[in-house]
Structure formats: C-alpha cells, structure tokens
Amino acid sequence: MRDNCSTPVNLYIQPTYITVIPDRIEHSNRSSEYLKSIVTCQHCSEPQFDLFSIYDYEKETYQSVCKECQTKYHLAHNLHVGLMSQKAKTRMRNAVNWLAAAATRKRVWQKSTNKSFYFKLSFITLTLPQHDTELSDQEFKSRVLHPFLIYAAKSWSLYNYVWKAEPQDNGNIHIHITTDIFIHHQKLRKAWNRQLSNLGLLDKFELKHGHRSPPSTEIKAVRSVKNLAGYISEYLVKDKKFKSTCSIYNCTDSTAQDKSNSDWYQDKKGTWWELKRAITGNIWYSSSNLSATNKLMYVADSADSSFWSTLTDNDALNYIDQKYYQVYYFSPKEWSRSITGKLRHLFNDHLAGIRHNWQKSPPLFHIID
DNA sequence: ATCTGGAAGGGCCTCTACGC
DNA sequence: GCGTAGAGGCCCTTCCAGAT
Numbered sequence: 245m246r247d248n249c250s251t252p253v254n255l256y257i258q259p260t261y262i263t264v265i266p267d268r269i270e271h272s273n274r275s276s277e278y279l280k281s282i283v284t285c286q287h288c289s290e291p292q293f294d295l296f297s298i299y300d301y302e303k304e305t306y307q308s309v310c311k312e313c314q315t316k317y318h319l320a321h322n323l324h325v326g327l328m329s330q331k332a333k334t335r336m337r338n339a340v341n342w343l344a345a346a347a348t349r350k351r352v353w354q355k356s357t358n359k360s361f362y363f364k365l366s367f368i369t370l371t372l373p374q375h376d377t378e379l380s381d382q383e384f385k386s387r388v389l390h391p392f393l394i395y396a397a398k399s400w401s402l403y404n405y406v407w408k409a410e411p412q413d414n415g416n417i418h419i420h421i422t423t424d425i426f427i428h429h430q431k432l433r434k435a436w437n438r439q440l441s442n443l444g445l446l447d448k449f450e451l452k453h454g455h456r457s458p459p460s461t462e463i464k465a466v467r468s469v470k471n472l473a474g475y476i477s478e479y480l481v482k483d484k485k486f487k488s489t490c491s492i493y494n495c496t497d498s499t500a501q502d503k504s505n506s507d508w509y510q511d512k513k514g515t516w517w518e519l520k521r522a523i524t525g526n527i528w529y530s531s532s533n534l535s536a537t538n539k540l541m542y543v544a545d546s547a548d549s550s551f552w553s554t555l556t557d558n559d560a561l562n563y564i565d566q567k568y569y570q571v572y573y574f575s576p577k578e579w580s581r582s583i584t585g586k587l588r589h590l591f592n593d594h595l596a597g598i599r600h601n602w603q604k605s606p607p608l609f610h611i612i613d
Numbered sequence: 614a615t616c617t618g619g620a621a622g623g624g625c626c627t628c629t630a631c632g633c
Numbered sequence: 634g635c636g637t638a639g640a641g642g643c644c645c646t647t648c649c650a651g652a653t
Binding site for chain 1: 638639640641643644645647648649650651
C-alpha cells in the first residue's frame with residue numbers, strides 16, 4: 245500500500261482500473277560511478293550512459309544503440325500483420341469502456357407496437373454485399389467508410405464511436421462500429437447502401453437479385469447486458485485469425501487443398517483451418533473524443549491520505565501491487581457506488597467532456613495581435 | 614474533394630517478487 | 634541467473650478523422 249513520504253505520483257484513471265506509477269528515474273540521479281561508464285551508440289554515434297539492443301534486418305546483426313535510436317528503429321520497421329498487439333487491445337478496450345461509461349440511457353418509442361425501450365450503446369456491422377470487389381482496404385476506408393461517417397455525424401450526431409475492421413470468410417473487409425447513438429435499422433441500411441451504390445458496389449448484386457437493397461448492415465441496440473462494455477470490448481479484441489474450411493465437424497480432409505504452406509493450420513483435434521488474410525492499414529480507430537490523448541492522468545501527492553483512502557480502504561477494488569507500480573481493478577459500477585471525492589470528480593469531468601464533445605467546443609482563450 | 618492535425622502501430626524500457 | 638507478470642512512456646511513419 246501507499247507509503248507516507250510526500251512525493252508526487254502519476255495516477256492514470258481508466259473506467260475499469262486506476263494505475264499508480266512513479267515518475268521515471270532521471271539519469272541525473274545516477275551515481276558518479278555509473279556516470280563514468282560512457283558508451284557510444286552504434287546508430288547515432290552519440291555518447292550514452294545506457295545501450296540497448298536491436299536486430300538490424302539489413303545487416304542481419306544485433307547492434308547496441310541508445311534508447312532513442314532503438315524506439316525509432318522499431319517504429320520504422322513496424323508491421324501489424326493484421327493482428328492486434330496486446331497494447332492495441334488495451335487501447336481499444338479502454339476506448340470502448342470510456343464510450344460505455346459516458347453513454348447515457350436513451351429512450352426509444354416504437355410507434356408500431358406503442359412501446360418504448362431504453363438502450364445505451366449500438367453495435368453496428370457494415371459489410372460489402374459483393375465478393376469479388378476490386379476495392380483495397382484503404383480505398384474501402386477512405387471512399388466508403390469515411391463519407392459514411394461524415395454523413396452519420398451530420399444526420400445522427402455520430403461523434404463518439406470505435407470502429408474495428410475485420411476480414412470476412414470470403415475475404416471481404418467488414419466494419420464493426422460501437423457507438424452511443426440510436427440509429428433506426430432502415431435508415432442505417434439506406435445510408436450505407438447509398439455509399440456502396442455511389443461506387444458501383446451494388447451493380448453485381450442488382451444483376452443477380454433485381455434490387456439494390458442488400459442486407460449489408462446489422463445493428464443491435466444493446467439494452468441490458470451485464471458488463472456490456474466488457475462484453476463488446478472482449479468481442480472486438482478477440483483474434484479471429486482462422487476460418488473453418490469444411491462444414492463437417494472435425495474435418496480432417498487434407499487432400500481437398502494444398503495445406504503445405506503457412507496459410508494453413510491444424511489444431512489438436514486434427515481440424516484444418518485457413519488463415520484469414522490480414523487487414524491492411526489501421527485495424528481500428530476511435531473518434532477523437534475517446535482517443536488515447538484524451539486519457540485521464542492526475543499527479544497526486546502520495547502523502548494525501550484523504551485522497552488515497554477511497555482507493556486503499558475500498559474492498560470493492562482488486563488491488564495488485566507490482567512493486568514498481570500499483571493497479572486497482574474494479575467494475576465500472578464502482579464509480580457511482582464506492583469511489584468518491586477527488587477521483588470521482590475527475591472521472592465525472594472527463595465523462596462530461598466526452599458527452600459534450602469537447603473537440604467541437606469553441607476555444608475559451610484567444611491570443612490576438 | 615482536399616488538406617492538415619493527430620492517432621495507430623509495436624518492441625523494449627522502467628520495477629520487483631517469484632518460480633524454475 | 635534467467636524469465637515472467639503487469640502498466641504507461643518513448644519513438645517515427647503511415648494513414649485516418651474532421652474541418653474547410
């Protein structure tokens with residue numbers, strides 16, 4: 245638990261956990277003995293106190309470089325191969341959790357049944373009805389998804405959302421969008437099909453079926469799932485790496501296709517799976533309101549007991565001490581149930597920013613000549 | 614339709630206790 | 634002695650969101 249010495253610590257506040265982490269150790273605090281051992285970075289040739297290793301793909305050797313060169317090199321040679329890293333999963337999970345935490349309960353009245361219901365989030369799936377489209381993933385995102393998002397923002401106030409791109413079994417890209425607004429399923433389908441139609445992506449469908457209204461969209465108004473943010477974020481971050489290639493259970497037929505290449509995988513039961521293709525470009529994105537730069541960080545005084553008591557004396561929080569840093573995990577409900585004081589204020593202020601779309605607010609401070 | 618600001622992408626770093 | 638767990642920070646290039 246917290247000690248009593250008065251030092252500032254960083255608090256990173258998320259809807260389902262709070263991390264307490266100290267400031268990073270400055271090199272200036274190192275001992276004089278340590279400072280004597282100056283070495284040279286093999287990339288920038290600058291003198292350094294510490295060197296780290298990288299694998300140079302061009303020279304096929306390991307090199308000792310400074311921290312800055314190391315991180316630069318990693319990013320310059322970065323490839324996601326269609327799978328989400330652990331870090332990306334964490335980022336997306338937090339974005340969805342912020343979305344769910346900020347979403348207010350909304351009421352929808354259905355004329356035909358004369359009944360109303362409440363909901364908080366919508367889970368939308370957008371697909372391409374044609375299988376043999378020439379559209380690349382980037383073109384799909386810039387020419388179909390982007391105009392659709394602009395239309396949705398203007399028509400339905402779609403400002404808070406998280407999208408994730410996935411490959412379908414037929415190789416097409418499809419998009420899941422989680423958002424806090426209600427969209428009628430017919431309006432959604434009409435708007436999405438209009439974008440597809442503009443690019444001629446319904447022509448082949450029309451030739452086959454005689455109309456231009458394919459079931460290319462799906463929408464679920466999520467009403468009363470327990471821990472719904474957890475459910476949605478877990479669904480989205482789950483790696484859907486493989487597709488089944490045979491409808492027969494436990495298909496072990498290896499003669500149907502050549503499975504000697506690395507695109508095939510056989511599980512312990514002997515079932516063959518075909519690797520899904522990788523999505524090119526970004527796998528997911530969140531609206532700027534929910535992005536990582538809007539994360540909630542607070543510098544707290546470790547000696548302020550009134551501040552810490554809401555964390556340390558709270559049985560509803562699952563405390564994990566990693567020595568270097570501490571994490572308090574909890575259910576999102578604890579924000580209204582047992583987390584009080586300064587922390588609650590910080591959290592509520594952050595939610596208000598997401599709800600009222602702080603990106604669009606006029607600036608409160610101007611500088612003129 | 615075009616432009617620009619900013620987000621995604623991932624490996625290694627920080628720390629220490631613990632298990633092998 | 635080594636590997637592991639967990640969080641965010643660091644870094645630059647590519648590509649997307651949002652404004653115009």
